[in-house]
Amino acid sequence: MSKRDKFTSKIGIIAAVAGSAIGLGNIWRFPYITGKYGGASFLIVYLICIMLVGLPVMLSEFIIGRHTGKNTVGAFKELAPGRPWFLSGWLGLFASVITLGFYSVVAGWGVKYIIMSLFNNFSGKDISNLGIAFDDFVTSGLDPVFWQLLFILFTGAIVVLGVKNGIEKFSKILMPIFFILLCILVVNAFTLEGAKEGLAFLFKPDFNQLTMEAIFVALGHSFFTLSLGMGTMITYGSYISKEEDLTKTALQVIVADTGVAILAGVAIFPAVFTFGIDPGEGAGLAFVTLPAIFTNIPFGYILSILFFFLLTIAALTSAISMLEVPVAFLEEETKLSRNQGTLLICLAAGIFGLLCSLSNGAVNITVMGQSLMSFAEYLSSNILLPFVGLLTAIFVGWALQKRVIASELKLKQESTAYNVFMGILKFITPIAIIFVFLYSIGVISF
């Protein structure tokens, strides 16, 4: 990539930022944690987190990135020279390797499921056989490792090509097709026997079910799904041209991302109840339910190939955005070239992901009583991303010059919109994150 490429068009920006946000977080993680933490009540807390925490943090990252035009460490160094804010950038870099590691494992499952669809491996299997097939595969050792490494390789190859030729072009064409396919599954879901029950689970809240842990997970997922707390939106923000309206971009991306997650929920939960699966089944939920849906609908063979292909593409555009964070850093702040940086991070994330994958059953690797895979997911989405997001919100809310914020948001400092935004960013966002953190480590309780 030439120094500081920029996204070339409005639609390209949306596609790339939405391409980052929309991924396994929406199709794989959202349904499985929503199922695990009680359905509709979880969904509502998640939506509140998106608006009160996700949106302000996304705008903060955009502001930092676009104003400086730099990578996540460089941006903080420029805005707060000689002060320790750049450490927040470093934490984001750390998060990117951890996240890319476990993310590539799940994406690798997606690739394997394209192949299984191609060979018609789901046909004739009932739900319990599909569950067993999934477990056998993820615990089998080298097979999932192979697909995980292949996925990392692909991600690296695209990042080497650079922002314009790689990331933008790819996202623009394939994301809309994915959306259409998801809509087909949603229509199908309404025809299922368990439709009523599934939709009630997703939309009829029972707040007695809501635990503090659920709130903690919902907050973490709002960061994960919007690609926040890593520097992704700082880095992508640096590729957005000055004319662009950041608030509009953020809102459009958030609506798209939330829409896709809910559509995935609507596609999956009716099937969960139709086939009698436990909604709290865990990380395999989508990988068991979706094949079961495909074996039961017309053109299921073709649709399953297409679906897992596009799911993998969605994961790819997200993984690219994770990889872009440390690669942009290495390219701009060290002597490494873009290619060397990409190779280095792919190696690190590849090896870490390999260990995560093996920890699913083939080899006993545990941290704090859980598999390395679960631990990586926990550390990334529940701890690192919200923590870096908290620092980002405090930085923009309390340390950054008002003039910079107002001009990036194209707002007057006296305007109501500006003051509402600053009020939320300075107080509500950080307090909400700190409160949930303190509660989770047991410092406060009711």
Ligand code: TRP
């Ligand atoms: N948001 C993506 C998803 O939902 C994952 C992702 C991409 C991400 N870039 C990120 C998560 C940066 C956290 C930080 O699949």
